[in-house]
Amino acid sequence: MIYFIGAGPGAADLITVRGQKLLEKADVVIWAGSLVNEELLENCRECAEIYNSAKMTLEEVLEVMKKAEKDGKTTVRLHTGDPSLYGAIREQMDQLEKLGIKYESVPGVSSFCGAAASLNLEYTLPNVSQSVIITRLAGRTDVPEKESLRSLAQHNATLVLFLSSGMCEKVQAELLDAGISPQTPAALVYKATWADEKKVLCTVGSLADSAKANGISKTALIIVGDVVSHTNYERSKLYDPTFTTEFRESSK
Template sequence: MVYFVGAGPGDPDLITVKGKRKVDEADVIIYAGSLVNPQVMADRKKECQVFNSAYMTLEEVLDVMKKAEEEGKTTVRLHTGDPCLYGAIQEQMDALDALGISYEVCPGVSSFCGAAAALQLEYTLPSIAQSVVITRMAGRTPVPERESIRSFAQHQTTMVLFLSAGLLGQLSLELQAGGYPPDTPAVIVYKATWEEEKKVICTVDSLEEAAAREGIKKTALIIVGRILEKKNYERSKLYDPSFDTEYRKSKDGQKEMRKEH
């Protein structure tokens, strides 16, 4: 059996209870060494074999999984954050299907959630933004034209950018070309929830300068949007005393037809 486990954003306490149990019980662990905090594996079995996938190809990863399966061992494929985001797990699962090897996915806390927690931030403030665009700049891995930064920027909602810390000059231009004003608030979060975490507040037009000043070139998320100002938003209707819900009647007798669940 193979378990794809989300290791969380960095803080070893932010792996799920189930994920931690699978790691501690594993006979073989293949972890993304360039991104996963090794402290997550601190309580693994002494006889557990550990492989760093940063130095491996997909074929080499699959060879380890296949050998473990033949020996009746349990394998944990440990990915950073949540494996469903930029985890390249589909190609692994397809290969395991072809080999007849069973697998299961254990979700994790994504770094975009860890970054929001570090900033004490809500991505979806009423009247400011009710959507979050999670995307990346095109690099060696291309991005479909319909998903370009410029296209998404037209929505003027909250944007979280992965894998783009080395392309901030171009990112800044694309965000502005799509419609974000130059003074739109932005923040670069380096290694969210790790001990060495950095939060660099800036604007869309100063992203590259801010990262250069702090020496940030990789392992960082970029967040863009007016939600970073934390002001001029509407109060949530769900907790408004004049708003009816399925569980609570309005306090002042005024009734709303709409219900929140």
């Protein structure tokens, strides 16, 4: 069996209980060494075979999986955050299906959740924003034209950008061209939940300068929207005494 496990955003204790238990039992571990906290490997058995996928191709990863399966071993494929976001897991799963190898996914805490926790931020503030768009800027790898940052920004939803902090000048230009006000609140969160985490609050107009001033050029999320300032929001109806719910009658 192959287990695709989300390692969480960074802090070693943010892996799920299920993920940690499977990691402790694994015979073979293939981990994303450029992104996953190495402290998590302390949970592995001493006899476990450890492979760093940062130095491997898809074909090499699959060879390790095939050999482990042939030898009757359990493999953990340890991805950063939650594997469903920019994890390149589907291409692995498709090949495993062709080979008749069983696999299972174990969700993890994504870095966009870790960043929100670090900023004490709520993405869905009443009357401010009820939608979150998770995307990235086109770089060495394209995105569909209909999903260009300029196009998505026009929805005025909260934006969370992965894999884009090395292109902050272009991000800023795309947002401004989309009609986003330069005064719109923004944040850069470098290595969310890691020991060396760095949080920078800024605006769309100062995004590029803020990244440069703080030496942020990779491994950071960009969050854009009024939720960053968490002001001018309405009270939630869920806990409003004048609002009736399935479990509580209105007091008025």
